[in-house]
Amino acid sequence: MTATPTVRLTQYAAGGGCACKVPPGELERVLAGLPGGRGTVHTGEVGELLVGLEHGDDAAAVRIAGGRAVIATADFFTPVVDDAYDWGRIAAANALSDVYAMGGEPVLAVNLLAWPRERIPFELAAEVLRGGAEVALEAGCHLAGGHSIDDPEPKYGLAVTGMGDPDRLLRNDAARPGTPLTLTKPLGLGVLNNRHKATGERFEHAIAAMTTLNRDASRAALAAGCTAATDVTGFGLLGHLYKMARASGVSAVVDSAAVPYLEAARESHAAGHVPGGSVRNLDWVRPHLDASVSEDELVLLADAQTSGGLLIAGEIPGYPVVGEIVEAGEHPLVVR
Incomplete structure (x- = not known):
């Protein structure tokens, strides 16, 4: 800093x-x-x-x-x-x-x-x-x-x-059951940027994440034969994943323990540096959500990202798998 x-x-x-x-x-x-x-x-x-x-x-x-x-x-x-x-x-x-x-x-x-x-x-x-x-x-x-x-x-x-290629686009409505979910950048950009605005502290690792192009991840997804993806930005991981699950007629299960976060993201959240957009994101998806994790964890999963990574329906080498696409159930989103 x-x-x-x-x-x-x-x-x-x-x-x-x-x-x-x-x-x-x-x-x-x-x-x-x-x-x-x-x-x-x-x-x-x-x-x-x-x-x-x-x-x-x-x-x-x-x-x-x-x-x-x-x-x-x-x-x-x-x-x-x-x-x-x-x-x-x-x-x-x-x-x-x-x-x-x-x-x-x-x-x-x-x-x-x-x-x-x-x-x-x-x-x-x-x-x-x-x-x-x-x-x-x-x-x-x-x-x-x-x-x-x-x-x-x-x-x-x-x-x-x-x-x-018109026949190989990555789109919201093409996620299929039985497919892993891959996330290509850690979460926490919203809370870190909120802390920066409030305190003036500069987070070099957050800037590095936000200025990293999603080019390599996109090319890797196409090479792996993936058909569905979205980038995780203002609506948070949960918001963008909900849109994908709804459009594809499936449910998505998130393994919260597998989701990576940037250094100092959790402590920034604990200190109250939560963007209003993150709270609104969670309020929007809550009626469609079955969760067995804490409210704090849900806010972080809904954190409004800026220039976040790709969320891809498919397994991409070098990036963490954070959940899976399953057959449509009672709730489009499930967080464990």
């Missing part, structure tokens, strides 16, 4: 990172009935929509000529750390993750920037953009242009376009 910069970006935002997402229940009510699902009729030469609004997947996908799928997503959020460069790196890795979570490769991205020019030096915005550009370069993704506005709260992210 090291000192934070003079300008503490997290103090300019009510929320932070993916914890500032609209609560999942509210979001689903707003999206219900909107056009854009599979089967939507278009005129002209628009390709077949493979993945749309139906199951809350990480990105949308359209089949195009040449046996390819275009994958599109956008993701941005308020500062999750105080350092501008690190925030840019984290936000870019998080946005690119949506393409990796679908089994695609990012090709082109554009910046999305909101900045309070009268409150925070605009030079810091350049550091945010520099961080995003470096992560895009690491991913082999072009980052060209974008859009910026003057806004009371700083926000940054990317709109990303990727490509994939």
Whole structure:
């Protein structure tokens, strides 16, 4: 842990990172009935929509000529750390993750920037953009242009376009009973980021986790023949797993003792550094949950992550198995 910069970006935002997402229940009510699902009729030469609004997947996908799928997503959020460069790196890795979570490769991205020019030096915005550009370069993704506005709260992210095999996408509705569940990054990012915002303590290992691309995990999942995955971000492990189980018509069993956590995550939770989004996540899934663990454990499993790992229906070498997919039961989620 090291000192934070003079300008503490997290103090300019009510929320932070993916914890500032609209609560999942509210979001689903707003999206219900909107056009854009599979089967939507278009005129002209628009390709077949493979993945749309139906199951809350990480990105949308359209089949195009040449046996390819275009994958599109956008993701941005308020500062999750105080350092501008690190925030840019984290936000870019998080946005690119949506393409990796679908089994695609990012090709082109554009910046999305909101900045309070009268409150925070605009030079810091350049550091945010520099961080995003470096992560895009690491991913082999072009980052060209974008859009910026003057806004009371700083926000940054990317709109990303990727490509994939339309017959080998990783999606929410393709988890099958008898399949292990693999998690590719430890949990605890929400509570550590909340502690950082409250105290100014800097957690290098959390920043390293958030800036690690999910590229290798995505490629490994495809190589293993997996068909279902999601990234664990603002709705927490339980929230994203519930969406997968519901979309696939199965139940998911989590072995809480097998779930890895970042160092200092549990002590940060015990000290009260719990994002409001984590509590809302647990409230959302609770009616669909059969649990025999403590409330504290459930809050950590629902912790709102920023740029978390992939949760894959399948066993991936080098990553921990944290549960399994089973036949649909009384509860879509079971935690032991």
